[in-house]
Amino acid sequence: MLAAGCATGSAPERAALAPPPTSARVLDVDVTLLPNHLDAFGGVSLRYCPVDGVMPRRLRPENRRALPFLVAATDEEGRALPIDDDGVRTRELAGCALLTVDVARLADTLDDKDLAQRVGDDVIATPDLWLWRPEPFAADARVRVRLERAGFDVAVPWVDVEGGRFVVGPQAFALKSDAAFGRFATEELDAGGARLALARLDDGRAPAALSRWLAQSAHAVATVHGAFPEPRLNVLVVPTHVARPIVVGFYSRGGGPTALFYVGDAAADLDDDDLEATGRWALTHELAHALLPPVKSEDAWLNEGIATWYQDLLARRTGMLPDDVAYWTELVRGLRTGRDRSDDDRLTVADASRRMHATGAYQHTYWAGVALALLAEVEAQRQGASVDDLVRALRRRFPVDDQARDARTLLHAIAEGRGAVAARALERAFDRNKDRPWPDVDLVLAELGVVVDGAGTVTLDERAPLAGIRRAITRPTVAGLAPLAARASEP
Numbered sequence: 478m479l480a481a482g483c484a485t486g487s488a489p490e491r492a493a494l495a496p497p498p499t500s501a502r503v504l505d506v507d508v509t510l511l512p513n514h515l516d517a518f519g520g521v522s523l524r525y526c527p528v529d530g531v532m533p534r535r536l537r538p539e540n541r542r543a544l545p546f547l548v549a550a551t552d553e554e555g556r557a558l559p560i561d562d563d564g565v566r567t568r569e570l571a572g573c574a575l576l577t578v579d580v581a582r583l584a585d586t587l588d589d590k591d592l593a594q595r596v597g598d599d600v601i602a603t604p605d606l607w608l609w610r611p612e613p614f615a616a617d618a619r620v621r622v623r624l625e626r627a628g629f630d631v632a633v634p635w636v637d638v639e640g641g642r643f644v645v646g647p648q649a650f651a652l653k654s655d656a657a658f659g660r661f662a663t664e665e666l667d668a669g670g671a672r673l674a675l676a677r678l679d680d681g682r683a684p685a686a687l688s689r690w691l692a693q694s695a696h697a698v699a700t701v702h703g704a705f706p707e708p709r710l711n712v713l714v715v716p717t718h719v720a721r722p723i724v725v726g727f728y729s730r731g732g733g734p735t736a737l738f739y740v741g742d743a744a745a746d747l748d749d750d751d752l753e754a755t756g757r758w759a760l761t762h763e764l765a766h767a768l769l770p771p772v773k774s775e776d777a778w779l780n781e782g783i784a785t786w787y788q789d790l791l792a793r794r795t796g797m798l799p800d801d802v803a804y805w806t807e808l809v810r811g812l813r814t815g816r817d818r819s820d821d822d823r824l825t826v827a828d829a830s831r832r833m834h835a836t837g838a839y840q841h842t843y844w845a846g847v848a849l850a851l852l853a854e855v856e857a858q859r860q861g862a863s864v865d866d867l868v869r870a871l872r873r874r875f876p877v878d879d880q881a882r883d884a885r886t887l888l889h890a891i892a893e894g895r896g897a898v899a900a901r902a903l904e905r906a907f908d909r910n911k912d913r914p915w916p917d918v919d920l921v922l923a924e925l926g927v928v929v930d931g932a933g934t935v936t937l938d939e940r941a942p943l944a945g946i947r948r949a950i951t952r953p954t955v956a957g958l959a960p961l962a963a964r965a966s967e968p
């Protein structure tokens with residue numbers, strides 16, 4: 478099946494376009510949860526059986542740090558399989574392989590929030606550590622996972638199901654992802670066209686209003702695309718002894734989306750409507766990460782900037798922030814924090830973004846990204862477009878979270894329509910400011926009529942030249958929530 482355009486290509490080019498031999502391997506994996514000696518969750522046994530009868534060269538963890546926590550690797554007769562520096566050698570094996578991984582000890586030993594951690598008797602661990610994968614793992618190969626819960630509760634990120642099994646391809650390991658094991662209550666919430674599976678880990682202690690707050694945030698995020706960008710979202714909730722109800726969050730995407738939140742015991746007299754005191758902005762921030770496709774970490778200014786741009790803007794548009802003064806007060810406060818951090822770290826915007834994790838330049842990067850979004854939004858609004866159009870266009874162009882791309886690749890890919898107007902505006906804002914410590918937004922704030930006095934108090938000037946654009950930025954999205962399929966059907 479050659480497209481007309483390919484027929485003129487040279488023979489080597491045509492050969493390169495020919496479909497590869499059908500070598501797609503399918504491994505069925507039965508994962509059984511195992512108790513420890515106290516009957517809490519301890520680990521997993523994994524039974525790997527090749528559908529076409531051919532085992533891969535090896536079974537290995539995506540992350541080598543899991544290697545010491547392999548308890549056993551045998552064939553079906555109980556004979557030990559050879560183990561080398563990379564994993565379990567299975568090339569010569571006829572039949573199935575049985576592996577046992579001590580996930581709880583792995584979590585206790587690594588104790589790394591990015592990889593694995595214990596939460597009371599429950600355990601959070603990325604599949605990179607416990608779902609050992611075939612090697613090689615071709616792009617079109619897959620493992621099909623069936624979970625034997627054995628009385629435990631499980632939260633895994635995978636969403637594709639085939640023959641009653643979760644389908645996991647190599648792209649599931651290309652991006653960070655989280656899973657949880659143990660005994661916990663899971664609550665299903667429908668909001669913004671998505672189904673949220675909310676797992677309250679440990680003793681379930683979490684703010685009572687968390688479900689409502691999450692639903693509000695999912696609804697707020699859904700107003701950008703017309704529906705929440707993902708049909709399903711796992712939400713893992715980790716209780717901590719901190720007074721603030723929502724402490725911090727993370728969003729991961731490998732094989733399917735998971736939002737992870739650390740929550741505290743709420744102070745009894747907290748004002749439910751105080752986004753800052755409750756930390757509820759963090760819920761909207763993490764869920765807003767779903768608005769964009771994955772971005773390479775060195776371009777954190779784009780994905781963190783856009784998520785931070787929307788965390789308060791969507792709160793205002795959907796009424797979680799009571800009025801425009803409250804919104805612009807939050808924005809001005811955040812921008813001042815970012816500028817102060819840039820004074821401290823003396824990094825340029827580009828360097829802060831590129832080295833954010835190494836230098837801790839989080840607030841610098843996040844709020845510089847917001848400043849760039851503000852500059853781009855005003856320029857786009859002058860031309861009848863909005864950052865909203867760019868975000869919609871990016872999700873249409875890259876609907877699947879298969880790999881992280883750099884900011885230039887993402888923005889260059891939007892070449893037409895109002896999304897392109899905003900893409901060019903954002904590229905210009907970045908290029909003009911990337912080699913400076915901080916994007917200068919004082920002039921544009923003044924033009925918008927956002928007036929800040931010496932004490933930091935914000936008032937809004939309706940006679941300012943761009944007051945109309947300022948009102949347009951925070952105007953509630955009036956369109957009803959379209960079904961998710963509407964997004965996929967657009968070109």
Ligand SMILES: [Zn+2]
Pocket residue numbers: 762763766780781784
């Ligand atoms: Zn973020």
